[in-house]
Amino acid sequence: MALSPRSRVVRSSLAFLLGITLLLPAAAAPAAAADPAVLRVGTTQDLDSMNPFQTALVVGFEAFTLNYELLLGFDQNLSPAPEFADSWTKSDDGMTYTFKIDPNKKWSDGTPATSEDVRWTYQFILDAAKSDAGATCLGYLDPYLIDASLKSVTAPDPQTVVLTLDRPDERILEAYVPILPKHIWGDQTIDTICDFQNEPPVVGSGPYQAQEWQTGQFVNFTKNPNWTRSQLGPDSVVLQIFKSTDTMVQALKSGELDYAHGVNPQQFDALKGQPNIDEKAGTANGYTELGFNTYGTGTGKTIKGGGASTKALQDAAFRDALGYAIDKQTLVDKVLGGYGEPGTTEVPPFQTRWHVEPDHPRTFDIELAKQKLDAAGYVLNADGKRLDKQGKPINLSLVFPDSDANYPQAAQFIQAWFAELGIDVSPAQFDSDTLIDKMLPPEAGKDYKAKFDMFIWGWAGDVDPNSLLDIFNCDQIGNSSDSLFCDPAYDALFKQQNEATSYDQRHALMAQMQNLIYDEAPYHILYYDSNLEAWRTDHFTGWQLQPAENGSPLFGYGSWGYRQLAVAGAAAPSPTAAPSENAVSSPSGGGAATPAPTQETSQPAASGSDNTALIAVIVLIVVVVVVAGFVFMRRRRPETEEE
Amino acid sequence: MGSSYLGRRIVQATLTIVFILFLNFFLFRLMPGSPERILTRNPNISAETKAALKAKWGLDKPLIPDQFIAYIESTVSGDLGLSFKYRGEPVAEVLGSRVWPTVILFGTGEVIAVFVGLGLGAYAGWKRGGPVDYVGNGISLVLYSTPYFVIGMFLLVIFATALGWFPTNGMLTVGATYDSLIARLWDFGSHLFLPLVTVSIGLIGLYSILMRSSIIETLAEDYVLTARAKGLSDGRVLRVHALPNALLPAVTIVALQLGYVIAGAITAEIVFNWPGLGTLTVDALASRDYPVLQGIFLLLAVSVVLANLAADILYGFLDPRVRV
Numbered sequence: 021m022a023l024s025p026r027s028r029v030v031r032s033s034l035a036f037l038l039g040i041t042l043l044l045p046a047a048a049a050p051a052a053a054a055d056p057a058v059l060r061v062g063t064t065q066d067l068d069s070m071n072p073f074q075t076a077l078v079v080g081f082e083a084f085t086l087n088y089e090l091l092l093g094f095d096q097n098l099s100p101a102p103e104f105a106d107s108w109t110k111s112d113d114g115m116t117y118t119f120k121i122d123p124n125k126k127w128s129d130g131t132p133a134t135s136e137d138v139r140w141t142y143q144f145i146l147d148a149a150k151s152d153a154g155a156t157c158l159g160y161l162d163p164y165l166i167d168a169s170l171k172s173v174t175a176p177d178p179q180t181v182v183l184t185l186d187r188p189d190e191r192i193l194e195a196y197v198p199i200l201p202k203h204i205w206g207d208q209t210i211d212t213i214c215d216f217q218n219e220p221p222v223v224g225s226g227p228y229q230a231q232e233w234q235t236g237q238f239v240n241f242t243k244n245p246n247w248t249r250s251q252l253g254p255d256s257v258v259l260q261i262f263k264s265t266d267t268m269v270q271a272l273k274s275g276e277l278d279y280a281h282g283v284n285p286q287q288f289d290a291l292k293g294q295p296n297i298d299e300k301a302g303t304a305n306g307y308t309e310l311g312f313n314t315y316g317t318g319t320g321k322t323i324k325g326g327g328a329s330t331k332a333l334q335d336a337a338f339r340d341a342l343g344y345a346i347d348k349q350t351l352v353d354k355v356l357g358g359y360g361e362p363g364t365t366e367v368p369p370f371q372t373r374w375h376v377e378p379d380h381p382r383t384f385d386i387e388l389a390k391q392k393l394d395a396a397g398y399v400l401n402a403d404g405k406r407l408d409k410q411g412k413p414i415n416l417s418l419v420f421p422d423s424d425a426n427y428p429q430a431a432q433f434i435q436a437w438f439a440e441l442g443i444d445v446s447p448a449q450f451d452s453d454t455l456i457d458k459m460l461p462p463e464a465g466k467d468y469k470a471k472f473d474m475f476i477w478g479w480a481g482d483v484d485p486n487s488l489l490d491i492f493n494c495d496q497i498g499n500s501s502d503s504l505f506c507d508p509a510y511d512a513l514f515k516q517q518n519e520a521t522s523y524d525q526r527h528a529l530m531a532q533m534q535n536l537i538y539d540e541a542p543y544h545i546l547y548y549d550s551n552l553e554a555w556r557t558d559h560f561t562g563w564q565l566q567p568a569e570n571g572s573p574l575f576g577y578g579s580w581g582y583r584q585l586a587v588a589g590a591a592a593p594s595p596t597a598a599p600s601e602n603a604v605s606s607p608s609g610g611g612a613a614t615p616a617p618t619q620e621t622s623q624p625a626a627s628g629s630d631n632t633a634l635i636a637v638i639v640l641i642v643v644v645v646v647v648a649g650f651v652f653m654r655r656r657r658p659e660t661e662e663e
Numbered sequence: 664m665g666s667s668y669l670g671r672r673i674v675q676a677t678l679t680i681v682f683i684l685f686l687n688f689f690l691f692r693l694m695p696g697s698p699e700r701i702l703t704r705n706p707n708i709s710a711e712t713k714a715a716l717k718a719k720w721g722l723d724k725p726l727i728p729d730q731f732i733a734y735i736e737s738t739v740s741g742d743l744g745l746s747f748k749y750r751g752e753p754v755a756e757v758l759g760s761r762v763w764p765t766v767i768l769f770g771t772g773e774v775i776a777v778f779v780g781l782g783l784g785a786y787a788g789w790k791r792g793g794p795v796d797y798v799g800n801g802i803s804l805v806l807y808s809t810p811y812f813v814i815g816m817f818l819l820v821i822f823a824t825a826l827g828w829f830p831t832n833g834m835l836t837v838g839a840t841y842d843s844l845i846a847r848l849w850d851f852g853s854h855l856f857l858p859l860v861t862v863s864i865g866l867i868g869l870y871s872i873l874m875r876s877s878i879i880e881t882l883a884e885d886y887v888l889t890a891r892a893k894g895l896s897d898g899r900v901l902r903v904h905a906l907p908n909a910l911l912p913a914v915t916i917v918a919l920q921l922g923y924v925i926a927g928a929i930t931a932e933i934v935f936n937w938p939g940l941g942t943l944t945v946d947a948l949a950s951r952d953y954p955v956l957q958g959i960f961l962l963l964a965v966s967v968v969l970a971n972l973a974a975d976i977l978y979g980f981l982d983p984r985v986r987v
């Protein structure tokens with residue numbers, strides 16, 4: 021493809037810029053640190069709602085876990101820990117849980133926080149989930165209590181909450197439901213909760229409450245004056261929304277930002293070794309899959325004017341054979357820049373307690389894939405095209421959303437591999453909303469036609485794997501199921517594991533489910549993604565990963581990560597922050613790892629050494645421009661003189 | 664200036680704006696995707712709730728005539744509707760809070776670019792072949808052909824990240840408290856500087872190239888020769904005879920350029936996370952916030968029309984021939 025002159029200019033300018041970026045070491049100079057105890061967290065995902073029931077995004081969950089507390093939070097290893105409740109006991113039969121709340125507990129506005137707030141919140145969800153209209157306004161929060169079989173919630177006294185279950189189920193301790201203040205939310209009904217904006221200033225019991233929200237720009241959270249559970253380092257937390265990860269990374273390097281959520285692999289690599297910056301490629305609790313439109317499997321249903329282009333996609337043997345033509349390691353290396361793991365089963369390895377590797381793993385072997393296709397009755401015609409059982413050449417559409425830059429690249433690889441099997445693939449990118457409409461089946465509404473063959477997309481899970489397992493249930497067709505897969509055997513296993521009373525029993529059932537999905541292959545899980553995070557160590561210390569081995573400091577589960585932070589230079593567990601003069605003279609460490617507590621002390625040293633390189637670069641640029649100008653003018657000169 | 668000239672221009676501008684109103688309505692409804700999906704956010708939504716939501720936002724009625732009439736009625740009365748994304752805030756208020764950052768950034772950028780660019784171009788053309796012409800024209804060509812986001816990233820990496828002289832993003836330091844108005848202005852100014860330089864630099868290239876060729880062309884005219892022959896000083900020839908005539912094409916371009924400036928604004932604003940109309944446009948597109956998008960496009964289209972009208976009127980002053 022020939023490049024137009026303009027795009028050549030763009031490309032060479034970009035290459036030049038990239039070169040410059042690599043030449044310049046980042047200065048450790050915080051440019052504008054008006055308040056030393058402001059924790060600035062950057063993300064490119066825009067906050068969608070301050071109402072916990074109305075958010076579907078990671079950032080929305082992050083915001084509500086700062087505003088509010090869960091009944092029980094999560095510790096570093098994702099085990100239940102005191103949060104709204106101080107302690108809990110389980111009855112002998114495992115069906116009744118009793119929680120105790122601190123008698124002095126207060127909301128951020130000073131109102132006493134009691135068991136009645138818990139009762140109201142949980143009861144609201146129970147009532148809403150029972151009514152048809154209400155469930156729609158509960159967002160992603162409704163399954164937690166229902167899946168854990170919560171039957172009733174009572175508040176016998178202001179410090180006690182009693183939860184009664186239908187069966188013993190420890191997942192009631194992991195319910196990701198924020199406890200809301202009844203005196204603010206009490207007037208809300210199932211009909212009004214959808215519209216309740218919960219505008220800042222928010223009243224909550226979490227460590228920080230939103231004071232100001234400029235849509236698309238930032239949310240400013242300040243410390244809860246009534247927070248007593250731990251010593252909080254930052255006085256306030258600013259969630260800054262960036263339009264481009266490039267700017268976000270520059271802000272992190274310049275010291276204006278303390279934490280960057282979700283950088284890309286190239287930026288991540290470039291940040292390695294930068295002074296005062298740590299980074300971690302944490303394992304995501306999710307995956308990216310190549311999915312198939314299996315609509316009609318088992319049911320024989322068809323969609324007039326829609327559905328998949330070939331019946332072959334309903335055949336597990338066909339989908340299985342394609343799995344041998346996907347080199348997942350190459351995808352991880354080339355598409356993810358090495359940050360990720362080749363995918364296998366539907367429960368990601370992040371879920372160390374539940375993930376199992378498949379009993380019959382596939383290898384990358386194009387020849388084997390061909391043999392399996394032949395054996396399953398999908399033969400080549402004279403032109404080398406693979407035919408389905410109706411004798412029609414198989415041409416598969418491959419759709420994916422525009423939300424992830426990795427999808428088009430993965431699609432190109434898949435297209436090339438499947439071409440070797442004699443199967444043509446036509447990739448197409450859509451915006452997420454259009455794609456959802458395109459992929460929904462008639463079960464979601466009579467106008468939907470599920471007209472696609474394959475897709476690339478991803479899922480992220482909860483602490484409990486249920487939400488990821490649920491996707492393949494028959495009753496999710498028309499809801500979250502995108503492969504439109506249905507196997508009654510899987511549904512039965514789902515129900516059994518959900519009601520299992522012991523870990524071993526549930527684990528065994530879940531292992532069967534993971535193998536079933538792997539073998540029948542409505543999805544080929546391409547890879548388990550990584551969360552690439554980076555943060556500065558010179559403003560705040562105490563960054564800890566949650567979970568410890570493969571997690572990230574923030575954007576984890578609950579507000580645990582924020583609560584571990586301390587102002588750099590201050591003695592970590594001390595109740596009062598040390599004055600910055602002490603920190604300046606502190607002789608600790610030495611070298612790049614030394615925290616630079618104030619602007620004045622760190623800036624001259626850092627920028628001084630950078631200036632030489634920088635001036636050289638600027639001089640170089642000026643020379644290039646001037647020479648270019650001269651060359652251009654010289655060339656034109658003869659013509660102009662002739663005139 | 665003849666009143667018929669002015670009248671014709673105003674009628675033309677009004678007709679254009681009416682046409683824009685029509686276009687604005689249909690254009691956004693041709694886009695794929697449905698706004699109710701954003702409104703509800705919840706994948707597990709029932710058909711009844713979806714219908715109720717559509718009814719609430721008037722999306723259940725036919726596009727023509729109901730939705731269209733409602734649109735014209737409210738637009739004429741200054742009501743641009745309620746934003747989907749901004750939690751039901753009136754569009755006029757959403758735009759109001761975002762229009763000033765853009766006006767300050769691009770207004771100031773334009774003014775700087777007009778003076779520096781036209782001045783540089785005029786001087787380069789006047790002293791053709793001189794060192795200012797060589798260097799200035801070379802730089803102008805490079806700058807003109809460089810997109811805003813490249814200039815912006817370049818400045819960002821050097822002056823914000825490496826040198827730490829300026830902040831990298833935003834308009835004010837979020838969460839900062841100010842002792843005085845001066846401190847607040849200082850913070851604003853330091854945030855404004857790099858985006859402003861980016862915008863100015865991009866425009867200076869264009870204006871100086873344009874002005875240079877315009878001056879060179881004018882200098883070859885007979886009346887300039889006559890002026891010289893009359894023995895007028897160089898300065899007087901330039902100021903009184905060459906410059907006013909050379910300015911004519913420049914005025915047209917500056918006015919026409921306004922639309923492109925705003926388009927460029929989007930990339931410059933994104934690089935610096937500047938909370939203006941550019942970033943708002945991107946957000947509104949991503950969330951299919953039709954009312955906000957309509958508001959933005961109406962605002963932009965009307966300002967381009969008005970800028971052209973202003974250019975026409977200015978033409979009348981600069982060039983007596985067009986007043987007929």
